[in-house]
Amino acid sequence: NAGVTQTPKFQVLKTGQSMTLQCAQDMNHNSMYWYRQDPGMGLRLIYYSASEGTTDKGEVPNGYNVSRLNKREFSLRLESAAPSQTSVYFCASHGGAGVGNEQFFGPGTRLTVL
Amino acid sequence: EDQVTQSPEALRLQEGESSSLNCSYTVSGLRGLFWYRQDPGKGPEFLFTLYSAGEEKEKERLKATLTKKESFLHITAPKPEDSATYLCAVRSRDDKIIFGKGTRLHILP
Numbered sequence: 001n002a003g004v005t006q007t008p009k010f011q012v013l014k015t016g017q018s019m020t021l022q023c024a025q026d027m028n029h030n031s032m033y034w035y036r037q038d039p040g041m042g043l044r045l046i047y048y049s050a051s052e053g054t055t056d057k058g059e060v061p062n063g064y065n066v067s068r069l070n071k072r073e074f075s076l077r078l079e080s081a082a083p084s085q086t087s088v089y090f091c092a093s094h095g096g097a098g099v100g101n102e103q104f105f106g107p108g109t110r111l112t113v114l
Numbered sequence: 115e116d117q118v119t120q121s122p123e124a125l126r127l128q129e130g131e132s133s134s135l136n137c138s139y140t141v142s143g144l145r146g147l148f149w150y151r152q153d154p155g156k157g158p159e160f161l162f163t164l165y166s167a168g169e170e171k172e173k174e175r176l177k178a179t180l181t182k183k184e185s186f187l188h189i190t191a192p193k194p195e196d197s198a199t200y201l202c203a204v205r206s207r208d209d210k211i212i213f214g215k216g217t218r219l220h221i222l223p
Contacts (some may be wrong), residue, residue, distance in 0.1 A: 031209045040123075042201060042215035043158070050209035059212060092159055094211065101146050101165075103203075103211060105157040 006091050006106035012114045013081045019114055021076040021109050024090030031094040032074035034058075034066060035085040043090065049074055059073070081113045120202050126127035127192055128222050135187040135200055137215045143207030145217045147185050149178050150201040152216070158201055161187075192221045 004025045009075040013019060025032065030051045035043040035058075055066050063085060065077045067105030078085060091106040119138045127133055139147065146165055150158035162171045164180040171178050175196065177188045187200055197220050203213040 017131055033211060035213070040215065042120075043203075043213040045210065045212050056208070056210070058210065092211075094205075094209070096209075101162040101163045102148065103158075108157055 002092055004093055004104050004106040006089075006109050008109060009107065011027070011112070013078075015082060015113060017081050018037070018079050020078075020083065021089055022073070023075065023105070023106060023109075024073045025093040026072065026108050027093060027095060028071070029093035029095040029104075030071070031096065032068065033092040033094070034064075034074070034076045035090045035092065036060065036085075037090060037108075038087050046076065046089075077111065083102065083112075083113045085111065086113045087111060116204065116206050116210065116212055118202055118204055118214035118218050119211055122217060123215065123221070126220045126222060127189075129193060130177075130191050132188070132190045132192070134189070135219070136181060137187070137202030137214055139202075139204045140183075140186070141204045141206045144204060145207060145209075146205040147180055148189055148203040148205070148211075149176075150183070150203065152199045152201055153164040157220070161200075179193040192219075194221045194223050197221045 001067040007022045033048040049055045051069045051070040089109045092103040094103045149161040152158045162178040167182045199216045201216045205211045
């Protein structure tokens with residue numbers, strides 16, 4: 001049981017390049033989330049998916065796209081990276097009502113855009 | 115619009131000096147309020163979930179309480195290892211989960 005996995009752990013891009021951040025969970029959770037974290041800003045919600053086949057914008061969706069490929073996987077794509085997207089990206093999943101009712105987080109991806 | 119505001123932004127305490135962190139929220143149909151701890155360079159670590167006004171939960175030196183508009187994280191007789199950023203989050207009826215900016219807590223030995 002790996003929980004939430006993210007790839008890659010680190011990435012350096014040049015302005016204008018594209019990339020996809022991958023996320024997978026093996027807990028059979030319905031909901032998945034992408035956040036970015038900048039110094040002093042807490043976690044800001046980019047997009048979320050409340051169930052397989054649905055996606056919704058969060059607080060800071062501009063410049064990003066997402067795909068809920070199946071129940072396990074939720075990817076985040078940067079089509080044309082900008083220096084303002086330099087951040088740490090966390091993927092999370094949530095199983096709904098139940099014990100703890102907590103979100104489970106991946107280890108994070110540190111992205112630098114030059 | 116759903117919103118989470120945490121105060122203070124930063125707090126320095128002497129070891130053993132008790133205090134409280136505040137989390138004010140507005141949300142459409144609260145389905146849970148969460149407290150997390152985050153150490154530098156790591157992901158958030160789950161502490162508590164609260165569901166309804168009047169609910170309280172405790173874990174070691176930490177106690178979380180909830181009212182209809184805010185939550186408090188009380189820290190009793192803190193130790194240096196309690197130093198971290200504490201994050202508050204709320205889950206709305208459409209399963210959106212948003213966070214506040216956090217409180218950076220530093221406990222001096």
